[in-house]
Amino acid sequence: MKTNFTFGVIFFTRLNSKKTDQALIFLRITVNGKRSEISLKRNVSQKLWDKNKGKVKGNSQEARALNNYIHQVHVFKTLSKIGVMCKTNHIHHLRNI
Structure with missing residues (x-):
């Protein structure tokens, strides 16, 4: 039984004012x-x-x-992600990280 598992992480900004x-x-x-956003x-x-x-x-401190x-x-x-994949038997996807 093959199940698809997708996972993505991006960083972005939103203006304060x-x-x-x-x-x-x-x-x-x-x-x-399914998306979730965290500040x-x-x-x-x-x-x-x-x-x-x-x-x-840049290279400033x-x-x-x-x-x-x-x-x-x-x-x-x-x-x-690795933890979730191990729990759901998606070990074969680890090579794609």
């Missing part, structure tokens, strides 16, 4: 087509956000700190 260029960073997790409770200037890469541009945090969240979610 139209008065500033500061935006909140969000995480969107999609499992089998990371971190702000970044829209000018410094790379939409395509889902991370902060702030950019490195935010990108490190985003990376840690992404690793945690990937490990969670």
